[in-house]
Amino acid sequence: MSASTHLRRKRWAASAAGLALFGLVVGVMPSESTAATGPRAQAAPDDPVLERSADETPEVVEIVVPGTAELDRLVATGVDLDHGVHQEEDGLAVHAVVTPGEVKQLKALGFAVGGTLLAAEDGEAAVAERDATIAAHQQTADALDDEATDPDTSDVKILRADYYTSFGTPVLAVEAQVADGANVTTLTVERDSGPGTAFGSGGTQNISRFVDAGVYMYHTGASSAGLTTRPDRVRITSASGDVAILKVRDWLPTTEGEPDPFKGPGYQQDFIQSYLDPTQLYDRIKQLALTYPDLAEIVELPYKTNGYRRLAQAMVGPTANNPTAISQRFGLDSVAWGHEGGNGITVEVVHPAAANVLLSVSVSGKTITVTSATDAGGVATSTSAQVVAAINANPAAAALVKAYTYRGDAGAGVVPATAPVALTDGLNAPASISRDPQQVYAIKIGKVRDGSKPGVFYYAQEHAREWVPPLVTIETAERLLRNYATHAGTRDLVDNLEIWILPSVNPDGGHYSFYDFASQRKNMTRYCGVESTGDFGSRNSWGVDVNRNYDLYSAFDGYSGASTTSCTSGTSAGPAELSEPEANNVDWVAAHPNMTFSMNVHSSGNYFMWSPASYKAAGRETAPVPTLEEEGLFWGASSRILTAIKRHRGLSVTPARTGQVVDVLYSAAGNSGDMLWYKYGIYAWDFEVGTTFQPPFENLENPNGASAHAESQEFANGLVEMARVALDHERDDVPPVSTVAVTAAPSAPGKVNVRFETNEPAAVFYTLDGTVPNLGSERYDADGLRNTLGERLKVDAGAEVRWITVDSRGNVERHFVPGKDRNYRTWKAEVGYEEPLASSATSLSLSPATVKVGARGVTAQVEVTATGAGDQPVPSGVVTLRDGNVVVGSGEIDDSGVASIPVGAFPKAGTKVLTAEYGGDAAFAPSVSTGAVLKVVKAASTVTAQVKTATVTPKKRAKLKVVVAAPGAKISGTVLVRVDGRLVASRAVAANGKVTLFLPKLRRGKHTVQVTYLGSANLARSSTTTRLKVVRR
Template sequence: MKSRKTKKKLIAVSMAAAILLPLQLATVHAASPSTTAKNEAMVVKIHLKNRADLDKLLSYGIDLTENLNQHAGQGMEADAILTKEEIEILQLRGYKTDVISTQHEIQTLRQERQFTVQQEKDLAAAKDKVTILRANYFTSQGGKFLYVEAKTDAGSLNSTVLTATWDKGKNTASGSGGTAALERIEDADVYMYHSMLLPVDTRPSTVNITSSLGGTMEAKVTDWIGGKKPTPGKHYVSDFTDHYMTPTELDQRITKLAKQFSSIAEIVELPYETNGYRRKAQTIIGDQANPASAVVITSKKWGHEGGNSISLQAVKQEGANLPLSIDTKENTIVVKLATDPAGQSSSKAKDVIQKINAEAGSLVTATSFRGSSGEGLVASTEKLKLTDGLKAPESISREPHTMKAIRIGKHRDGSKAGVLLYSQEHAREWVTPLVSVETAERLLRNYSTDKATRKLVNNLDIFIVPSVNPDGATYSFYDYNWQRKNMTNHCGPEKSDPALRNTWGVDLNRNHGTGSVYDGYLGSSTDCQSSVYGGPTEQSEPEAKNLIRLADENPNVKFAMNVHSYGGYFMWPPGAYKALGRETLPRPTAGQEAFFWSASERILQQIKEYRGTTILPGRTGPVPDVLYSAAGNSADALWYNNRIYAWDFEVGADLWNAQERKWEPVGFQPPFEEGHEEAMEFANGLIGMLDVAYDYEHDKKAPTSKLHVKRSMENATLEFSTSEPATIYYTTNNKRPTFSSKKIKISGIREGAEKPVLEQTATVKWFAVDASGNIENHYKPEGKKDNYRSETVKVK
C-alpha cells in the first residue's frame, strides 16, 4: 500500500493535469475571426482504455457526444467535438483519435435543405395543382367503402398533405360524411399519388380534396366494381417530414396544426422568454498576438438594434506630445492616439479603454483582451465596423423567443394521464424535432379515421415541445452547426471577445437542480466555456424553467420522453453520479425499475418495426449504467421532483456495415435520407410510449405477490415475486407496513431485486403497489385494517 503522503502527492498531480487541459483547450477557441483549418471543429472518436479514462475525459470538460461504445475487456470509444489543435493536445496525452466527420461536410447538407425549403416557398406562393384521379364507392362482404386517389404537382415534398372531405349523399353538406388525410404513395423514391380507403356509413355524392399548399378540387363519386380488397381500420397516415426544420418553421408547423385541429389541439405558450437569437456587436482594436495591446469593443445595444451600425477607428496623430482624445459623431468613434516627444503613438491599451468608456460609453464598452494588463501600446487601425456576427437572414427574429408546446387531447383539462414529449435540448441535434413533429402530425391527422389513434387522443393529455433550445438551434443552423448550448453568454469580459463566440451558452440538459454539478455530481462544468456548462446557478435558464413549469402546472403528467441524438440509446434515471465512489442519485425501487424495463421493451419493439433497428440491450437502462454521468439533466428533475416516469431517447443508432463488419455512427446531422428514417422509427417509439401511458391510465387491477423463502442452518433469504412490475413495502419488526417502510430495491447495477436475509425468526408483513398506484388486496397503508400480506419465517 502507498503511504498517505504518497497518495496526496498523486492526487495533487492528477488534479494539476485535469486543470491543465481545460485551460489549454480553451485557448484553442481563442483563434482570431480568420480561423484557419487547424481550428475547424469536427466529430472525433477517442479511444479509451476503461471507465477511469472516461471519467478523466469528463473532468476535462470537452464536448462529448452521447455516443459511447464499450467492448468487453477491450476498452471503449467516445465521440467528441474537437478542433485539430484540441486533437493534438489529446494525442500528446496518449489518446488515440479518429475523425468521423468534418464541418465542411455540413455545407452540402445546408444547401440541400435550402433547396427543399425554397421549393416549398415557391409552390406555396403559386398554389399547387390538385387532380383527383379516382373517387369510387363500392361494397364488399357487407361493408361500404370509399376509395380515393389524388395527385398534387407538389407531391415530391413529403410535407404536402392532401385532405379529403365528403358528404352523406345528394343534397347533403360537404364534409357531413367525414374528413381524412390521404396517404402519400411512392415507389423507387418517386412520388406517384395520394390515396385512401375507408369504410363509410352511406354512399357519398361528392368528394373534395384540399392541399396544405392551397390547391383544391372536387369530383363526383362513381360506383366501382372490383378494385382493391378493403382493409377496414387499417387507414393510418404517416411520413410528414421532408427537410430539417428551424425553430421558426417548427413554431409555424405546430401553430398551423393546432388551428386546423382546434377541437383536439391547442398551442401552449410557455411563460419564460428565451434570451433570443441575438448578440452584442463587437470588434477588436490592437494586436491580438500581443494581448496587452488589444482592446475589445462591445456595443451597448444588441447588434440588430443599432450595435451593427457602429464603427470605430484608432488613428495616429501628426505631431509631438499630443494627448489621447475621442471624437464621436453619431455612430462613428475615432480614437486619436497620444504621441510622445518623437511624434510616435504612445497610448496604452488601458488608457484607451478608460478614455472610450468615459467619452463613448453611451455607445460601447471597452475592455482588455482576455484579462491582460493593458500595458501594451495600441496601434492605429483601418475603420472597423462592429458586428454581432450572426448569419441568419433578417426574416429570422432576433427578439426573445416565446417557447411553444402543442397540447393534444380530447380532454385537455388535467383529467387524463399526461405525457410530455420534448426534443432539441441540444441545438445541434437536428433530427430530434422531426420526431416530435411527426408524432403530432400522426396523432392529429389519423384521429378521425384510425381507432387506435382516437383511443390515445381521447384518453391522454399530450404535451409536445419540438424545440427546447430555439435560440441555440437557430445558431446551429445558420452560424455554427456544432452548437450544443443555448446562446446566453454568462462569461465575463475576460472570455467575451468575438473570437470565443462559439464557446458561450449553457447546456440546458445540465442546468437543472437535481444531481447538479453544484451538488457535486459529475458530467457538468462551472466553466462558462465548457460544452457541458451547467449555468451560473441551477435553473438559471428560461428554457429549463419552462420545462419544469410545464410539469409543475400539470400534475397529471405521469410520463416524459426527452428526445436526443445520437447513438441509439434508451435510458432512464438516475442520470448522474459523484466521482468519488461513483455514488448515483437514489435508484428506483426494484418494482419501478421493472416497470421502466417492461415499458421500454414495448416502446423499443415499435421502433424496430419500422426498419429493423434494434436498440442494443447494452444501451438500454439507467443513464450511468450504459453511458456516463450527466449532472443536472432534465429527466432526473422530472423523476425525482415530480415522480414522472422519464426516459431519454438517443435517436440515430449506429448502422451495421456488413461488408466491413463494424458499426458506423451517423452523427448529429446525417444526410436527410438517414435523418428522415430516424424520425420515422422513433416517432413509432413515441406512439408506443403513448400506448404505455394509456394502459397505465386504465390499469385498475391490483397486483398480487408471493414470498419465497430459502432457508439455511443460520438464516433465511426472502425473495418476492409479483404478477406485474410492482414495488414491495415490508416490515420484519411486527409493525404494519406503510409507504414509509423498507422497500425492495435493486441489488446492484444491472441486477435484479435484492433478497433480504433474516438472522432470526420474524413475521414478514408486506404489500405490493404497481405503477398505476393499485395496492394489493386494496390495502390502505395509512388506514386501520390489516389486510396486508403476512408470513412468519422461522430461522433455526
C-alpha cells in the first residue's frame, strides 16, 4: 500500500469519526450503537441530541436557520459544524459535517438541510489531484532527463545558468564543461523563452573556454544580446551529439531601486567626501573612537612598518643604456635617511686640466668633489670602479654616502666630468606625513569588546594603489557607530559582534602611491641590492607584495602567483613568509580566537572570491577545496552580501566573477585569505571593488560608471550585510534537514545514483556497510567544479544508506548523537522507495477515572510522541477514543502532540477499558495506547409519589402517581408500593419513569404509603413516602 493511499484512508477514517478535512468537531452522547465524536455544545437534559452510527461516512451540507435562536438550537443537537457562519437573505447559513442518518434526524427536528457541498469522494479527488500534480512534475523532470544524455556518460555538462540584471539590463551567464575542452574554442547555448517553450526560441549565445596554468577549466560567458524574456532552461549539444540541459536560476534576485529592507527610514549613510591617504584614514578612525568611546576603541597593532622613508640616492654618469655608458656610471646611497640628512648631498666629478694628477676626493659640508686622475697628456683616466673605491675609502665621504658601480658592472669605463648631482629620497609627500616607522591602527567596534563576542575583521589596502577599498571600510565604521542610537538593526550588530576594521594594512605604500607613484602595489621596503636593482632607477619597483607574504600555501611552498627570487616583481613574496610587519599585523588580528568572518577589500574587477586562492602550476594542484557544506555557506552568504551591494545602484557582481579565487581569477600564493581560512578557520572573502584602482571620485557623466564615491557606498552595504551574516551564523541553533533522492544509473548495472540535499549548508556523513555513521565517516562531496550540488553516489541497488547531517554551527539533524546506535537517518537505495513512516507512541490517561451512568465530565488526555532516536518532529493529526469498537470521542492533537478530549456519557454501568488510536500523518505511523480503565457506576435516581386526593373514604381506592427520575439515563425496573409496611403493589416502570396505580381500600385513619424504586443495572435504588387519610363520609 502506498503512503498516499494510506493517508487517504486515514484521513477519511478520521472524518468518519467526525474530524478530518472539515474542521471543528462537537461530540454526541453514545448509546450502545452510537459514538461520540468529540467536544460538543452542552445540551439541556431534554434537548434532542443527534446520534451517529459508527459505520457512516459524513458529508458537508448547508443548513439555513432563520436566526441565532435556531442556530443555538442547532448547536445544542451536537452537530459537527465547520467554522464559518454566513448571512444569507433567508437567514444564517452554516456548513455541517453530517452522516445520512444525522440528516434525517435534523430534518425531523425541523431544520432545513440543503444539498451536499463536499462528499467523501471529493476529498479523495483532491488527494488524487495532488498526487497527479506531483506525478506531472516528476514527468516533466523525467522528460528533461529523457531529452538530456545520461550525465554519467555525457561528454558535456552545464555547471551554472544564471539570469540577472545589472544596472537594469538582463543578462544570462552560463558555464559548462566539455570533453577535450581545451581544443573547443566556443560552445553554443540554446535558450528557451520561458516554461514549456522550445529551445532556441529565446535565442542563442556563445561561451568561451577558460584555460588557466595550461589546464582547461570550463567554458564561460554572459550575454544580454537578444535576451527579451527570462529563459527557463538552456541546452548545449556537444560535437559528439551529447546533450546537457539545465534550469536557469535567478542570481541576486532583487528589483532595481527597491528599498533596502535593513536600513529603513532615518538610516544614516554617505560619510565619504573624498579620497583619504593612510594618515587621514587613521585620523578618521581615531576621531570615531573619541566620539563613541562606549562603542569603539583604537588598537595599536604590534608591528610598526618600515616607514615612509628612503635613503637619498643619485646616479652619476651617462644615462644611455649601452655598455659604454653603463661602464662609466656609478651610484650613491646616503648613509642617513633622506629626511634625516641624506637629501641635499651633492657629488661632482671634475676633470683637471693638468697632467699626471692623482685621483682624489674632497668633502666640504654636504658637497663631495671627485677629482679624476689624468695621464701624461692631461686626459682623465679614473674609471667608475676607481671612483667608487676612492669615495668609499675617504672617511669624510664615507660618512655621508656609499658608492657602487651600476648594477654590478666591472666599472671599467672612465667617468666623464659632471655637474654637481644632488642625492634625493624622491619622496614628495607633505611634511604632515611622518617619515618614521608607521604605527598601524585598527578600530575595534562593539558594545562588548573583550573577545567574548564573535569577531568580524575587515581590512583594506594591502595593495597601496587601491584607494577605494579603505573608503569602504571607513564608510562601514561610520554607519555602525552613527546609526547605533537610532537604528535597531545596527544596534543589534554592535551589541553582539566585535568588529575589527583595519583601513590601511600598507600605509607606507599607500602614502607612496598617493604622493609619488600612483601605481605602487607593494610596500616600500627595499630588498634589492645595489649590485642588482637597488639603485635610484628602480625605486618604483621595490617592495614586497603584502598579499603574497603570508605563511600558508605560499611561493615558498611551491605555489604559483608570487616570486621568491625577484625583488622587483609586482608579486614579490619577500625574503621569507611573514617577513613583513604589515603581514604580521593581519596575522595578529586573525589569531584572536573569537574571529569568525573576514573580508579583505581589494580593487579592482568587481570580483567576490574565497579560498582556495593558490595552486601549484604542475598539474594545477590547488590548496584544499572547501567541503560541500563550506562551499554552500560561501555561496549562500555571498548571495546575501552581493544582493545588498546591488541595492545601492543596481550593480551585479556577476556569477562568473564569484567563487573560489583559483576558479575565477588566478593563483595568488601566500595570500591572506588562504591564511585566515586554512590557519585559523575564519570564513574569509575577498572583494575586488570597482573596475579600476583610482576611479574619479564622482562620475557625473555616467552614474553607473566607475566612481569611488558610489563604490564606497555599495560595497559598504556588503560589509554591513556580512556582519549580519556573521550574527545570523552565531545565532543558528536550528538543526539542518536533509533529503535523499535515488535515480537510475543506466551506465552502471546493478547500481543506482544516490544524492543528498540539505535545506542549509551542511555536511553529510554516510555509510554503506551497515555501520553507524559518525563525524569520521565518508563525507558527501560536491559534484565537481563550481557546483553547490552534491555528487551522484553509485550505490548497490537495494543497499541501506545511513547518514547524519551537521551544519556549519555544529547543529546535528534531529539532534542525533554522532556514532550512537539508532542516531542516524536511513534509506534504501532503490528507485521509487518510499521511506517507512516513523513509529509513534500514544499514551492515554483519564480524569476522573470514575463516572456515573449518563454523566459527562471525564477528560481523556492523549499524548502522541515520536519513538525514534534524536530530535523528531512533533506528530500531527487526529486521535480517536474507543470503548472496544465504539467511538466515544475524538480530537486533533496540538503543536505539542497533545489532545484533551471530553469523553461522552455512558448509558450503562460497568468497567470500561478505553484506548486512544492515533491515525498517523505524513511522517508518522498510527499507534494505539494501552487501555485506561474507566469505572461507570450506577446513576442516582429519585422517586416522587403523589396521591391524587390526600383524603378518601373507606369505600374508595386512592389513585397513586409515581415518577422515577434519572437525568441522562434510561429508566427501567420495578417500583414496590407498601401501605403501613404491607406490600400492596409491584409495577414495572415505563420508559418515561412513570407508574400510575390504585391503592386498595383502606380502613379509616392515617396511613403511610412507601414507594421504593428497586433500581436497575444502571440506576441506584431510591424510595419516598407519602400520607393518605381515610375518613368517614
